[in-house]
Amino acid sequence: MASEPELQRLYLIGMPGAGKTTLGRGLAVAYELPFLDLDEEIVRREGRSVADIFAAEGEDYFREREAATLREIQQQPGRFVLATGGGTPCFHHNLEDLLADGPVLYLEVPVAELAARILAAAAQRPLLAGLPDRAALISRLDETLRYRKRFYDRAPLRCTADACTLDNVRRLLAQYLPLA
Numbered sequence: 001m002a003s004e005p006e007l008q009r010l011y012l013i014g015m016p017g018a019g020k021t022t023l024g025r026g027l028a029v030a031y032e033l034p035f036l037d038l039d040e041e042i043v044r045r046e047g048r049s050v051a052d053i054f055a056a057e058g059e060d061y062f063r064e065r066e067a068a069t070l071r072e073i074q075q076q077p078g079r080f081v082l083a084t085g086g087g088t089p090c091f092h093h094n095l096e097d098l099l100a101d102g103p104v105l106y107l108e109v110p111v112a113e114l115a116a117r118i119l120a121a122a123a124q125r126p127l128l129a130g131l132p133d134r135a136a137l138i139s140r141l142d143e144t145l146r147y148r149k150r151f152y153d154r155a156p157l158r159c160t161a162d163a164c165t166l167d168n169v170r171r172l173l174a175q176y177l178p179l180a
């Protein structure tokens with residue numbers, strides 16, 4: 001692609017199942033940057049899964065670890081693409097810290113599509129596990145998104161559903177960033 005910008009740090013935000021990890025890995029390859037996933041960094045430091053952390057310690061503890069891990073990553077020098085957790089921008093000072101450090105891209109995906117993606121792996125998502133059926137999942141996602149939208153909407157960059165492709169996002173970034 002012509003006129004590629006010099007991307008230092010890129011943060012992906014959005015609901016569970018929005019594709020942050022999938023797209024983040026692709027963008028990291030495209031820009032030759034290390035890829036980091038905040039959930040995975042927390043899991044590595046804690047030595048247990050996100051579901052186990054929620055079950056044993058509760059959400060407040062997880063949110064505190066999430067914020068501390070984000071801070072730690074941001075304090076290290078170097079370039080990277082970071083896929084955040086679904087709730088990351090909505091707790092503590094995280095959104096301000098993301099916005100201050102690099103372009104933030106919101107992956108906006110309709111709730112019905114999120115539900116379809118999530119149903120296959122609901123057990124790995126503690127806040128969504130145990131919902132009896134698709135209607136209940138959609139209703140929970142709707143309610144969650146209604147609250148979180150105010151945070152997600154502050155991202156300066158956004159792609160929506162099928163437009164969240166590697167090529168589209170690279171074009172968005174090329175328009176947004178000063179050229180190297």
Ligand SMILES: Nc1ncnc2c1ncn2[C@@H]1O[C@H](COP(=O)(O)OP(=O)(O)OP(=O)(O)O)[C@@H](O)[C@H]1O
Nearest residue numbers: 015016017018019020021022023083085086117164
């Ligand atoms: N653009 C896409 N179109 C269709 N399916 C997708 C797309 N991107 C990701 N998926 C699928 O949706 C599921 C969720 O993707 P992914 O794990 O990347 O989302 P996430 O935003 O990182 O979720 P979480 O917040 O739970 O970490 C995966 O099964 C993935 O293969």
Ligand SMILES: O=C(O)C1=C[C@@H](O)[C@@H](O)[C@H](O)C1
Nearest residue numbers: 016039050085086087125126
């Ligand atoms: O949407 C959320 O609040 C969460 C999403 C996941 O990425 C994990 O960070 C955790 O399961 C919480």
Ligand SMILES: [Mg+2]
Nearest residue numbers: 020021037083
């Ligand atoms: Mg992910």
